[in-house]
Amino acid sequence: MKHELPLLPYAYEALEPFIDTLTMQIHHDKHHQAYINKLNDALKNYPELTEKSVEDLLMSLDSVPEKIRLTVKNNGGGHFNHSLFWRVMKPGGGEPSGHLAQSLINKFGDFAKFKVEFSKISNNFFGSGWTWLVANKSGELEIIALPNHDCPIAMGLRPLLVLDLWEHAYYLKYQNRRPEYIEAWWNVVNWEEVEKNYENIHQSKTKLQKCRD
Numbered sequence: 775m776k777h778e779l780p781l782l783p784y785a786y787e788a789l790e791p792f793i794d795t796l797t798m799q800i801h802h803d804k805h806h807q808a809y810i811n812k813l814n815d816a817l818k819n820y821p822e823l824t825e826k827s828v829e830d831l832l833m834s835l836d837s838v839p840e841k842i843r844l845t846v847k848n849n850g851g852g853h854f855n856h857s858l859f860w861r862v863m864k865p866g867g868g869e870p871s872g873h874l875a876q877s878l879i880n881k882f883g884d885f886a887k888f889k890v891e892f893s894k895i896s897n898n899f900f901g902s903g904w905t906w907l908v909a910n911k912s913g914e915l916e917i918i919a920l921p922n923h924d925c926p927i928a929m930g931l932r933p934l935l936v937l938d939l940w941e942h943a944y945y946l947k948y949q950n951r952r953p954e955y956i957e958a959w960w961n962v963v964n965w966e967e968v969e970k971n972y973e974n975i976h977q978s979k980t981k982l983q984k985c986r987d
């Protein structure tokens with residue numbers, strides 16, 4: 775089984791004017807595709823790994839041969855992170871509601887404060903990486919920024935929302951103005967998808983509970 779580039783769930787120009795068409799084309803078709811190619815290339819001599827999903831690979835990096843471990847971590851992370859990034863955006867954006875909205879209020883005070891905190895962490899992050907809203911092992915929400923393509927699922931965290939901080943994500947339109955890119959990005963967050971990610975955690979917890987019973 776080869777890893778494949780997922781289709782964008784919208785057109786390249788759909789996130790204009792906040793994220794420009796050319797950036798979306800290069801980012802999806804060139805950058806994301808390159809991570810997948812390098813991942814497939816690294817795995818080609820390891821048939822025992824070819825049936826594993828990218829999630830399984832990242833969650834069990836210790837079982838990946840040392841020779842290709844870093845390549846799988848970087849490019850598998852590049853594949854997983856971008857796949858999630860495309861899904862948590864949509865034209866028109868919106869606001870969180872339901873269970874997730876309540877959890878954001880409980881943790882950060884209100885939605886505006888959550889946004890300020892997430893943006894601050896993103897602006898202050900040095901170099902290439904990603905900002906994440908995750909649920910930790912006890913289900914509590916946390917904002918973290920991780921370097922390169924490091925992925926929270928490798929640390930037992932559940933990703934809900936992610937923002938790409940690599941320059942390739944914004945340089946064509948925003949050049950050195952990362953704060954402007956981050957501010958604009960809030961207009962295209964797909965909160966329904968983030969809520970779905972959050973509900974899935976609770977469902978899988980319930981399933982685990984049922985298994986134990």
Ligand code: MN
Nearest residue numbers: 805938940943
């Ligand atoms: Mn990227």
